[in-house]
Amino acid sequence: MNRNKIVKFSGMAVVVVLVLLLPTILSGNQYLISVASLTVINILLVASLRNIFLTDQISLGQVGFSLIGSYGGALLVMKAGLNFWAALVISGLLAAAVALVLGYPFLKVKGIYFSILTLMTAEAFRLVAYYWRELTGGTLGLVNIPPASPMTLPFIGTIKFDTPVNYYYIVVIVVLICLFIMYLLERSHVNFRWRAIKDADELAMSVGINVIWYKMMNFAIASFFAGVSGVLFAFFQRNLSADFGSRFGVTMSIYLLVYMVVGGQKYFAGPIIGTLVLTIISELVRPLQNYKDMFIGLIAILVMIFMPYGLAGLPTQFRYWIQGRRNSGLARRINNTTEEKPVSPS
């Protein structure tokens, strides 16, 4: 194992330990633990957005799939009497199935057209949830969602998840597992094909890759995780509302995009870092109230101008900067001693 890997693994281990010890560190501050849970739930949603970006598509509809997860999960538990864990998986699969069906027409278009289609679809899902009074509670919202079902483990006994701290652990563990699967996917041959499609879809097609199927698969996988994130949210908030300003509205879609870009969409750690940093900042500037969003916007603009690779790309950017300085010093010295050569156009 080389040094780079050791640094990476120890860094990951430190993060995992910190995350698991967070409730102790926050000494049981209920509010901050809730913020932490929500942040972790959002990280999964932003990561799902980035998963679609791996094929060079920007989805503005991930909130729609998380809505399917949220309402699906809550209703499966409340009306069908399912266990939380079963609801978690089934709702995720439901979101994936919807994405698979919609993916076929949607993924025939690219770029801004795909973004608009996903945006409108998410809005459509939201309006259905908002007005279907019998099923979702309509404008009143879905209330009284029970806490996640207790889990009986051998040796440890039964664990209840009715406190924010206990629920925080569910969120962290589920999200860590999901992120790990996404990480494996990204290192696998599947992402190698997604990359080929991102680079040159016509060429990918001509060498035999079923481009539309691989994109549909990508969309479905991302939507599965968006759905899981939605279920986690439903049992975190314990009541759901689908009005415009809610988590399922357009504003949230834009926020997810900002989180991803500020974090650095090229990097797996991008969504994690972006969501974390922006959440912490927005908690710190909470006293600004209505100006809070403006402040976040300003940060996003500054990051985009000065850190084109995002926060996760800072080490790379710094390395380039050092190299550039060193090279320009070298170039100066060479230019002092040799004649200036005409630059050939290429």
Place this chain on the structure above:
Amino acid sequence: MALLEIRDLDKHFGGLAAVSEFDLDVAEGEICGLIGPNGAGKSTVLNMIGGTLLPNQGKITFQSKDITNIPAYRRASRGIARVFQRNALFKSMTVVENVLAASYLHSSKKFTEIFFKTPSDLKREKGLYDRAMELLKFVGLEEQSNEMATSLPHGNQRELCVAVALASEPKLLLLDEPLTGMNAEEIAAMSAIVKALRDTRGITSIVVEHNIRAVLGLCGHTVVLNYGKKMMEGTAKECVDDPAVIEAYLGAEIDVI
């Protein structure tokens, strides 16, 4: 029976007839030239053989099987590969990764490889890598295998395009203006590669090209297209010498020979 048979092919974009009543037979082992002035419909024909466009009418038969309407990605497994007009490469990948990505049909990856790799998986991976290196050796790029594909000079990028197309082990290679923007040396190298493909691997090629001198050296059977219709068919020399072709192509006396 010819390897590729095209009968009565029609393609129109709105009111514009890009190709009409086009027939073509390409025999196995041929290097078939497709020439004509700009906008004559050469690339459209190639796109319909490659599957990126579907014809409005007509029939394309490859190895006695109708492929007129099958999607582009399935034509690769039938044995049709394509070198695009622009240097279409996988931009974010190195030279060897480009060939590996194009070896999709032969990579036969299992679902479980996402999570772990067994020794036999690794062995297969090694086999694919060796095969990719062999293809790179064939086009003379094995030394640049770990460079970024986009950092290669234009001529080498074209050669890489050919290696990428070969990765799916085609029987028919469609080359869309393979010699554009090349210098004399690169043209000679590329022509040699196309000929070597026919001689050593039995690969049939269809070449769309503007460089008449190169077509004369490279192609046997040649077809001249004008306004979407076949104007002339014969050997390259016959086509180039035909007064009507000269008239259509250059509007004046031909001076390339």
